[in-house]
Every structure is written in structure tokens, then in C-alpha cells.
Amino acid sequence: xxxxxxxILLFSFLLLLTIGMPVAWSIIISSVFTLLVxxxxxxxxxxxxxxxATGIDSFALLAIPFFILSGELMNRxxxxxxLIAFAKxxxxxxxxxxxxxxxxxxxxxxxxxxxxMASASAMGSILGPEMEKEGYSKGFGVAxxxxxATTGLVIPPSNILIVYSLASGGASIAALFLxxxxxxxxxxxxxxxxxxxxxxxxxxxxxKRAPVSKVFSTFIDALPSLMLLVVxxxxxxxGVFTATEASAIAVIYTLILGFIYKEINSKNFPEILLKASSxxxxxxxxxxxxxxxxxxxxxxxxxxxxxxxxxxxSDNKIVILLLINLTLLFIGIFMDMTPAxxxxxxxxxxxxxxxxxxxxxxxxxxxxxxxxxxCTPPVGSVLFxxxxxxxxxxxxxxxxLVPLFIAMVISLTLVTYIPALSLxxxxxxxx
Amino acid sequence: MNLIENSLNAIxxxxxxxILGIMVINVSWQVFSRYVLxxxxxxxxxxxxxxxxxxxxxxxxxxxxKKLHVAIDILxxxxxxxxxxxxxxxxxxxxxxxxxxxxVIGGSNLVYLSYILGQKSAALQIPLYxxxxxxxxxxxxxxxxxxxxxxxTS
Numbered sequence: 058x059x060x061x062x063x064x065i066l067l068f069s070f071l072l073l074l075t076i077g078m079p080v081a082w083s084i085i086i087s088s089v090f091t092l093l094v095x096x097x098x099x100x101x102x103x104x105x106x107x108x109x110a111t112g113i114d115s116f117a118l119l120a121i122p123f124f125i126l127s128g129e130l131m132n133r134x135x136x137x138x139x140l141i142a143f144a145k146x147x148x149x150x151x152x153x154x155x156x157x158x159x160x161x162x163x164x165x166x167x168x169x170x171x172x173x174m175a176s177a178s179a180m181g182s183i184l185g186p187e188m189e190k191e192g193y194s195k196g197f198g199v200a201x202x203x204x205x206a207t208t209g210l211v212i213p214p215s216n217i218l219i220v221y222s223l224a225s226g227g228a229s230i231a232a233l234f235l236x237x238x239x240x241x242x243x244x245x246x247x248x249x250x251x252x253x254x255x256x257x258x259x260x261x262x263x264x265k266r267a268p269v270s271k272v273f274s275t276f277i278d279a280l281p282s283l284m285l286l287v288v289x290x291x292x293x294x295x296g297v298f299t300a301t302e303a304s305a306i307a308v309i310y311t312l313i314l315g316f317i318y319k320e321i322n323s324k325n326f327p328e329i330l331l332k333a334s335s336x337x338x339x340x341x342x343x344x345x346x347x348x349x350x351x352x353x354x355x356x357x358x359x360x361x362x363x364x365x366x367x368x369x370x371s372d373n374k375i376v377i378l379l380l381i382n383l384t385l386l387f388i389g390i391f392m393d394m395t396p397a398x399x400x401x402x403x404x405x406x407x408x409x410x411x412x413x414x415x416x417x418x419x420x421x422x423x424x425x426x427x428x429x430x431x432c433t434p435p436v437g438s439v440l441f442x443x444x445x446x447x448x449x450x451x452x453x454x455x456x457x458l459v460p461l462f463i464a465m466v467i468s469l470t471l472v473t474y475i476p477a478l479s480l481x482x483x484x485x486x487x488x
Numbered sequence: 489m490n491l492i493e494n495s496l497n498a499i500x501x502x503x504x505x506x507i508l509g510i511m512v513i514n515v516s517w518q519v520f521s522r523y524v525l526x527x528x529x530x531x532x533x534x535x536x537x538x539x540x541x542x543x544x545x546x547x548x549x550x551x552x553x554k555k556l557h558v559a560i561d562i563l564x565x566x567x568x569x570x571x572x573x574x575x576x577x578x579x580x581x582x583x584x585x586x587x588x589x590x591x592v593i594g595g596s597n598l599v600y601l602s603y604i605l606g607q608k609s610a611a612l613q614i615p616l617y618x619x620x621x622x623x624x625x626x627x628x629x630x631x632x633x634x635x636x637x638x639x640x641t642s
Contacts, residue, residue: 074559078582080559082582085590102590103594103601106591109590116536301515302522306516331504335547338547338548339547341547342547342551441558
């Protein structure tokens with residue numbers, strides 16, 4: 058019975074994807090097929106409709122539209138530019154200066170905004186043309202932009218960590234957020250090393266060092282934006298706000314900053330709201346479709362079957378983590394991050410907790426792993442944004458991506474096998 | 489047909505902007521009432537959650553109409569233009585069919601069941617069928633958009 062369900066699910070899902078069916082629709086339609094094998098027609102359809110609605114009926118998920126909105130406000134509201142100016146003064150003089158500026162800005166942006174798409178489009182449109190002028194190839198520029206944008210998914214605040222908290226059945230969002238800092242920064246540093254080596258090899262001229270006064274003045278300029286980090290993360294970690302409340306505060310804060318910087322006015326604000334709501338709707342449909350699929354899977358007892366399958370291969374922690382990482386890398390190529398987290402967390406989490414791995418640690422492994430998939434065709438959403446902003450083709454980006462991928466895989470391996478990288482910071486705060 | 493499509497789009501846009509606007513005000517009020525007034529409001533949590541369900545479900549119709557859902561076009565792009573058109577029509581038909589099945593039929597049945605059972609939300613005492621009404625509504629919009637698209641692709 059389970060074999061039949063898995064067969065129907067996989068076959069219909071892959072078939073729908075290949076004919077160009079949108080991913081969310083492929084997920085929901087294949088779930089319907091699978092459920093209708095064992096459940097009568099009308100109750101089956103009703104259950105799916107209900108799962109879709111209740112799947113997004115969660116106060117924790119509310120943080121997602123708000124972080125998307127505040128990210129949108131930051132892009133239009135002059136915050137991204139100020140963060141870039143600060144990064145320029147800070148690391149611009151090193152070899153590969155502009156690439157490093159891109160990486161640092163993406164990390165800073167990641168630490169105030171919740172999504173990678175916002176950062177990839179902001180950095181790509183502002184820094185892309187400059188990089189080209191200084192002799193960076195378009196492909197390398199995009200490759201740096203998209204890989205560094207994904208560090209923002211691990212560095213809090215992060216929408217995907219909220220999704221993981223939901224999928225894991227309530228892992229603490231505050232702990233997940235703190236756990237993301239070191240792995241995110243570590244990945245960023247590895248990317249910077251690759252960028253420096255690339256710049257040396259391609260003889261990119263280095264820039265002059267900015268005077269300390271310039272570093273200081275750009276820092277002061279960026280300070281109101283960076284304060285958001287203190288308010289949001291400080292509030293969540295100290296337990297003053299829930300993540301959702303903090304995200305609403307982030308919206309109000311960025312809105313006020315945007316008004317003060319005179320970038321946002323009553324004219325473009327509705328437009329920003331619409332952009333944020335349609336992005337939210339895309340994410341929410343993916344979430345509700347994935348929640349239905351995840352429900353169908355557990356209804357058909359598929360997670361138990363897969364976990365006992367994995368456990369029968371080996372009971373060695375290192376081997377199983379390696380197997381799970383390879384599987385996730387493969388899944389990440391074909392599936393967007395949100396559905397992958399919602400569908401595979403309930404499958405893998407019981408296996409790893411049995412081996413004594415902390416759910417917080419596993420969450421960071423999973424997100425960091427799936428970040429790599431976001432930059433690969435055919436379903437790399439961040440890749441598409443980066444390529445679109447730079448007006449180039451995917452083929453030109455693939456070659457320079459390889460060394461950056463290797464850097465990400467090294468970082469993933471370290472984070473997987475050294476739990477302290479994720480768990481040390483939360484433990485300092487007793488989370 | 490085009491006129492209806494454009495005005496439906498405009499209406500959906502307004503609905504989405506208003507919902508997100510209310511959500512922001514609503515959660516900000518929750519924070520304000522809890523920390524400043526020290527008198528946490530009892531309804532904001534529930535209202536925000538239901539608004540998000542509406543935003544997600546009605547937004548799905550809007551996004552389907554605008555064709556913003558991510559799809560993998562590698563194989564379709566390799567086909568001849570004539571076949572691409574045919575494939576697009578098939579994809580539209582499948583979406584319209586399943587929107588009818590899940591959103592319209594499944595959703596209406598869900599509305600009907602919660603109406604019969606008289607289920608109400610805990611804090612606001614809103615009948616749950618009102619919350620679920622967005623599902624068949626969204627389904628009808630999706631079917632309409634996909635039919636427009638079907639006629640347009642040629």
C-alpha cells in the first residue's frame with residue numbers, strides 16, 4: 058500500500074513538473090491523486106481544502122508576510138544603499154573589493170531582512186553594474202550575489218527558520234535564530250575567501266583604503282538600519298516579543314525610516330503593499346500545498362517507512378547525516394526550499410533525534426544544505442532573481458558558481474559535524 | 489472577457505492591499521495594547537490568523553491570474569512553438585480542473601459542513617464557514633483566469 062502511494066505521488070509530481078506545471082500546483086495535485094487512492098472522492102477533496110486553509114492558520118507564520126513587507130520597504134526605502142555604503146568603506150580596499158562588499162552587504166541585509174530574494178535583487182541591481190565596470194565578469198558577479206544572498210536565510214531574522222519551527226512541531230524560534238549566526242557568518246567568510254582568490258587570479262585592481270572617518274560616517278548613516286537588528290533579535294531572544302510581534306515592529310520601523318529618508322510616500326506605499334502581498338501569496342500557497350502533502354504522507358505512514366529504511370542502512374551518526382545531507386542536496390535541486398522543509402522535516406527529524414541530534418542543530422543543517430539548491434537550476438529561485446536582475450543567462454553563471462558551491466559544501470560539512478557551531482550561541486542564552 | 493479580467497484583477501489587488509494593511513495595524517495594536525496599555529487585546533491573534541488565510545487563499549487566485557507561480561520551463565522550452573502552445577493549454581486545463589475539484593467542490597463542502605455544524609471561532613465568535621468562504625471564491629477566480637488564459641494562448 059505504501060509503495061503504491063509513494064509511486065503515485067512521485068510519478069504524478071515529476072510528470073506535472075516536467076510539463077511546466079507550477080511547483081505548488083504539482084504538489085497539491087499529486088497529493089490529491091495519492092489521497093484519493095485510499096479515501097472516497099468528496100471527503101478526500103474536502104480534507105485537502107481544509108488542510109490547505111488550516112496549514113497557514115498559524116500565528117508564528119504571520120511573521121512571514123511582515124518580514125517580506127519589511128524587506129520590500131528596506132529595498133525601496135534607502136536602507137540597502139546605506140548598508141552597501143558601510144560595507145564599501147569597511148572592506149572595499151581588499152582584493153576582490155566589490156565582491157566582498159556584495160557578500161558583507163548581503164550578510165548585513167540578511168541580518169535585518171527575512172528573505173534572500175529581496176537581498177539578491179537589491180545587491181544585484183546596485184552592485185552588479187559597478188562590478189562589471191571594474192572588470193568582474195557578469196557571471197561571477199551573479200554567482201557571488203546569489204550565493205551570498207542565501208547566507209541571509211541562515212542569519213536571523215529568517216522566514217525559512219520560522220517555517221522549520223512549524224514543521225518540526227515547535228522548535229524554539231529564538232534558539233533557531235541564535236543558532237544561525239555562526240553558520241551564516243562562516244559561510245559568508247568562505248565565500249569571501251573564494252572571491253579574493255578569484256580577484257587575484259583575474260587581476261582585478263584593488264581599491265584605495267577608505268579613511269577611518271569615512272568608515273565612521275557610513276557606519277553612523279547605516280546605524281538606524283542596523284538598530285533594527287538589535288530591536289528585532291534582541292526582542293525575540295530576550296523573550297520580550299514573539300517573532301510575529303517583532304516582525305510587525307520591523308515593518309513599522311522600516312516604514313518610518315523610509316519616510317524619514319523620503320524614499321517612501323503615500324504614492325508608492327500601496328504599490329509596495331501589493332508587491333509584498335503577492336510575494337506572500339506565492340509563499341503561502343507553497344506552504345499550504347506542502348502542508349497538505351505532508352499530511353497525506355503521514356496519513357499513508359510514509360515517514361515511518363522511510364525512517365526505518367534509513368535506519369536499516371546504518372545506525373552510525375556520521376553515515377546517516379551524510380546520507381541525509383546528500384538526499385537533501387538532491388531534493389534541493391528539484392524543489393524549492395519551503396516545500397522541501399515542510400515535507401522532509403517530518404520525515405528526517407525523527408531519525409536524527411533518535412541518534413541524539415538536537416532539532417535546532419538539524420534545522421540549521423537542513424537550511425544551509427537547501428541554500429545550495431536555491432542557486433542551482435532548474436528550480437533555483439534566488440538564481441532566477443540574480444540572473445534576471447543582471448540580465449544575463451544561467452549558462453554564464455554556472456562555471457563561476459562551482460568554487461562558491463565548494464565553499465558552501467565545506468561550510469555545510471563543518472556545521473553538520475561540529476554541533477557547537479550551531480548550539481553554542483543558544484546555550485549562552487539558555488535556549 | 490478582457491474587461492472582466494482586468495476589473496477582477498483590480499478588485500483582487502485592492503482586497504490584498506487592504507488585508508495586508510489591516511494585518512499590520514492589527515498586530516501593531518496587539519504589541520501596543522500588551523506593552524503600552526498593559527491590557528492585551530483578546531481578538532488580534534485570531535483576526536490576524538484568519539486574515540492571513542484570506543491573504544494566502546485569495547492571493548493564490550491573484551498570483552495564478554498573473555502567472556507568478558514558479559514553474560520549471562526547461563522541457564517546454566525545448567518543444568516547437570506549436571507544441572508549446574498545446575502544452576500551455578493542457579497545463580491551464582489541468583489547473584482549472586483541479587481548482588474546481590479542490591477549491592470549488594472541496595471548499596464548498598467544507599463551507600457547508602462548518603455551516604451545518606455551526607462551528608465558531610474561539611475569541612471572535614466568527615462562524616468558521618465565513619473564514620472558509622474564501623476557498624470556493626478563490627477557486628472560481630482561478631478557473632476564470634485559466635479559461636481566459638486558455639482562450640488567449642494561440
